[in-house]
Amino acid sequence: MFEFFKGFGVTFSTMFKKVVTEEYPEDFPPAAPRYHGRHQLNRHPDGLEKCVGCELCAWACPADAIYVEGGDNTEEQRFSPGERYGAIYQINYLRCIGCGLCIEACPTRSLTMTNFYEMADDNRQDLIYTKEQLLAPLLPGMEQPPHPMRLGRDEQDYYVQGPTLAARAAAGEPGTENDPVGEQVR
């Protein structure tokens, strides 16, 4: 007959514990830092895109969720440092399984995953995210492409020491466009 009190005891003790229920959507708790959420196409510190349209992410994708078409940068229309940029970039979130193989495949660290997870919708069309939706927002100091390379003469400068050059450019140091150190690192 003590079983009866034992059962109520559990209930009673739980009343004083912290609840695990989350008040979603009123409360919006962040996912774990390394959660595989929505993708993001990153930018160089001056706003140029890191994506070179190489399609390695599409190649790696086991669900065939990514579609990429490369494009040719010209001096007038430059979207990324170097010769090539991603002209069309689409991720189909109806297909994406969040495995993250695309992230591993990306040679320029252009594609990463955020921990944003609210990606439900009531139609299929809107779940195909295009490049405009996936590109990282412009931070202060960034400029909307197309624009010329601001941090160096070629893509090597960006890859080898982009953040350093950006910091120096921000500090207004002269000679950022053409420094001998960068040459040596290369």
Next chain:
Amino acid sequence: MTIAPEEKKAPVAEGYVRLTIDGIEIDAPKGEILIRTCERLGIIVPRFCDHPLLEPAGACRQCLVEVEMGGRPMPKPQASCTMTVADGMVVKTQHTSAVADKAQQGVMELLLINHPLDCPICDKGGECPLQNQAMSSGRTDSRFVETKRTFPKPLPISSQVLLDRERCVLCQRCTRFSEEIAGDPFIDLLERGANQQIGTAADKPFQSYFSGNTIQICPVGALTSAAYRFRSRPFDLVSTPSVCEHCSSGCAQRTDSRRGSVMRKLAGNDPEVNEEWTCDKGRFAFRYLQSKGRITRPMIREANGELVETSWTEALRVAADGLLAARGHHGIGVLTGGRLTVEDAYSYAKFARIAARTNDIDFRARPQSAEELEFLAAHAVGTTPDTGVTFTAVEAAPAVLTVALDPEDEAGIVFLRLRKAVRKHGQRVFQLGQWTTEGTRKTEATLVRAVPGAEAAVLNELTAASGSPDSGELVGALSGPGSVILVGDRAAEVPGLYSAVTALATRTGAAVAWIPRRAGDRGALDAGAVPTLLPGGRPVSDAAVRAEVAKAWGVDQLPATPGRSTDEILGAVARGELSGLVVGGVDPDDLTDPALARTALREVGFLVSLEMHHSGVTELADVVLPVAPDAQRAGSYLNWEGRLREFGPSLDASGVLPDCRVLDTLAVEMDADLFTQTPAAAMGDLQRLGAHAHATPAGPTVPAGATPCPAEYGQAVLATWRQLIDDGSLSVDEPALAGTARPARIRVNPATADRLGLTEGAEASVATDRGAITLPVELNDLPDGVVWLPANSPGSAVRATLGAGHGSLVRVSAGAGAGLGAGHGGAA
């Protein structure tokens, strides 16, 4: 105890040697290179510079293997792509020898020292021999930590080919191709040692009709195509085998498409036809598929004169009603052009005979003659690779004479074969022409010069005994067994030329082959799209043959009156003797007199046009029916050898219909059954008709025409033909390809230039009463009083502007001359 009997070794056959590769004994023909013997065993040795159609170079050193001769190992690993097999040789490849494996890894490390990490942005990525072999026979890491050599990139060596010198491994495939195969050595090795690089001469542009092949054979991404730059990756592409639609060679190709549009075309491997090459036009000219001018919906002309889109049923009803009325009035003519497949041409031929009830059908959308039909009946109809001249026969021939044909401009693959034969076994090439073209030079051809219009007379004068030493030599060479005379379809512009060729062939015993310019011409001839011939070369004039075909087609009788040629049909229309026309694939500007043709098309009572693109015909047509391009249909061409070149659809073919299907439905509306609903059905129907066994008719015997002669100061005789890359209607929307075209020039010889006051490089104009063409002058070795123009290049649309052709008299003057109404002369 039993002892197994010792196995008796078969003796080595004559001309063979026996060697051991990786422990496997194999017999190889003497002179074979080691890497090829390995291939036959299924042992793949990594390589970059080796290519079966190029001479060995030993440039990349990737194919090192360990070789033992006569029991003594060679001191160092040997390049298997340059070493020939020898008796008793023992070879160990990377599979069995640690030495060879280490040597290959070392070479790969060396090649990768200056190779940039471009794979993500490189077009070759995913189909790159360097990538693959770096994985299979390279080290996992590099010990090289110093600065890589860099070059500015990409370097455009033509508007079509981009060079990235950082990626180059100096295998010299491109330079060897240019020098050995194409004969355009504008690309070569420059500098020495670590600075060695591929480059072009600063003052000479890389200009070649075959430059695309260097892109295809480049084993790294050093040569890339401007048109295909960054368009897709190999895993995106759906590849289908296809056949080139641009000329009568019928190259095997591979069409790569992505998401319903063609991304690129590659040369297919067909040793009998194009080997592994194709010309730039065939490789790069495919954007017409997506051009803005494509017609996708049927259209009918309303009462107010506007073409409006409508449904298929409506368009076919209107077309059938109009054609039935025209047939009941004066009759219908059928004109077809060179883009037709065999199946389509057969459908047009059957449509003309059964639905239009006429023999007035002609595929020759260009100047033509009755003599030509006689010649074709004698030498071209019904020949097959088994009975007629083939590419292989052309290559093996001791001597070849080309008549009314500049092989490089008009049949690129024939040119490559001629050049190969000249290099390999010293073939003698003779070219009956006006001047020493690039192609003449590259085939080391002997030019037999003739004033345009006088070619027939020149041929007739060629006898072993007569005239110049050249003439005796030519006749002597052509008398050798296996010699060939190649005739282009331009011969129709010179009266008596086909007859002269026939006579020369009889005199010398040389075989004759007819090489038309366009892909569909030979098929149209054999399928009966000809006024005097039914399918299979059956003569219309023979009642028994007509009855046989009528029985096969399930009709009571076929029209008995022999038909009229293209010019005669258009003339009859202009005189009001025909009241309807069905036109497919004809550009009025190709015809003998474009102005007359346009008048006829405008005046004709009822005009039905089956076309892919808006054209000079569709803008005058009463009903326009869209048809499918090759990429969206199955079908086949007959190439000039008579070889059937079948192809399937490369792209999604829903919603578009081939000509044969459209004609079949149109005929049903007119109460006639063609049974050509699909290309397969049309081909089946044609094949059931079978070949026509008959005695070959004798060739034509038309006397040579009078030699045109400039009558007054300022006049010249016009010579003209089309350059390979020009303003052709299937070359639209290809700026990169157009950039590699040879510049349009007026060509005269120095004496004529002196007399007429022309200076090299300065502008001059060629004029008739119709108009004038103004271009810079270039001096060449033409006969005196002859001027040459490209027939359809930018700024030089000869027939459209001048209304003149090969052998016409034109006025030539320095500067930008006024053409219209100034003086006389005009088309002869």
